Amino acid sequence: MQNKITRNLLRFATDSQFRQHFIERGAFSLGWCPVCERRTAFAHLGAEARLSDRCVRCGSLPRWRAVIYTLQTHFAKWRDLHIHESSPYGAASDKLERECKHYVGSHYMPDVPWGQYKGAYRSEDIQHQTFRAGEFDLVVSQDVFEHVMHPELGFAEVARTLKPDGTHVFTVPWHGWQPTRVRTIEEAGVIKYVLPPEYHGNPIDDSGSLVITEWGADMPDLIEAWTGMKTEILRFDNKRMGMNAKFNEVFVSRKAR
Numbered sequence: 001m002q003n004k005i006t007r008n009l010l011r012f013a014t015d016s017q018f019r020q021h022f023i024e025r026g027a028f029s030l031g032w033c034p035v036c037e038r039r040t041a042f043a044h045l046g047a048e049a050r051l052s053d054r055c056v057r058c059g060s061l062p063r064w065r066a067v068i069y070t071l072q073t074h075f076a077k078w079r080d081l082h083i084h085e086s087s088p089y090g091a092a093s094d095k096l097e098r099e100c101k102h103y104v105g106s107h108y109m110p111d112v113p114w115g116q117y118k119g120a121y122r123s124e125d126i127q128h129q130t131f132r133a134g135e136f137d138l139v140v141s142q143d144v145f146e147h148v149m150h151p152e153l154g155f156a157e158v159a160r161t162l163k164p165d166g167t168h169v170f171t172v173p174w175h176g177w178q179p180t181r182v183r184t185i186e187e188a189g190v191i192k193y194v195l196p197p198e199y200h201g202n203p204i205d206d207s208g209s210l211v212i213t214e215w216g217a218d219m220p221d222l223i224e225a226w227t228g229m230k231t232e233i234l235r236f237d238n239k240r241m242g243m244n245a246k247f248n249e250v251f252v253s254r255k256a257r
C-alpha cells in the first residue's frame with residue numbers, strides 16, 4: 001500500500017500524462033503545505049485521505065501537516081524547544097529533526113539497551129523511559145498511543161519527562177463517537193485479543209503494529225485521571241492546507257505549571 005502510494009507520488013511528479021489524468025479526475029487540489037512551507041498540490045492517491053493525500057513536493061500526509069500546523073500556531077518558538085518525539089516517521093518528523101535545535105527521536109528497540117543510541121535514534125520504551133524528569137518542553141507522538149500496551153504508563157512517563165507547563169502534542173485515530181475500547185490486553189506476559197487483532201504499518205517492523213486501544217470520547221478524561229494533564233482537541237478542516245481528512249484531530253495535553 002505504502003509503496004504503491006510512493007510510486008504514484010513519483011509518477012505524479014515526473015509523468016505529465018499521469019498528472020493530466022489526475023487533473024481530469026479532479027483528484028488533486030492546489031494549496032499551501034505547512035510541512036514544506038510552499039505552494040503545492042495535494043494528490044489524492046487512495047481511497048482514504050488520511051493515508052494517501054500526499055503533498056507532491058514533500059510527500060506529507062494530512063495528519064503530519066496538522067501536527068506541524070499545530071506547532072506553528074501554538075508554539076511560536078518551537079524550533080528552540082527541547083523536544084522528544086517517540087517513534088518518529090515521515091515528513092513531519094524529518095522536519096522536526098532537521099529544524100529543531102534540541103530534538104531527540106526515540107524508537108522502541110528492545111535489542112538496544114534502553115537509553116543508548118542506534119544511529120540517530122535513542123532506544124526507549126515509552127512506558128519506562130530513561131529520560132530525566134522535566135527534560136522536555138514538548139513531547140510529540142504521531143499515531144503511537146493506539147499501540148502502547150499499557151497507555152496509562154506511557155502517558156504518565158510523558159508527563160514525568162515534561163517540564164511544568166510542558167505539552168504533549170499527539171495524534172491517534174480517534175473514535176470520538178464512542179467510548180474507548182481496549183482491543184488487546186496482556187495477562188502474565190500473554191497477549192489476549194478482546195476484539196479481532198488489527199495492525200497498522202510500522203516503519204521499523206514489517207509485521208506491523210498491533211492496535212491495543214481504540215481511543216474514544218473519554219480519552220481526555222482518562223489522560224487527566226492518569227497524569228493530571230488537561231487535553232485540548234484540535235480539529236482541522238482546511239482544504240487549502242490539505243488537512244481535511246477523517247481522523248485528523250491533533251491532541252494537546254498540558255502539564256500544570
Ligand SMILES: [Zn+2]
Pocket residue numbers: 033034035036037040055056057058059060
Ligand atoms: Zn509539502
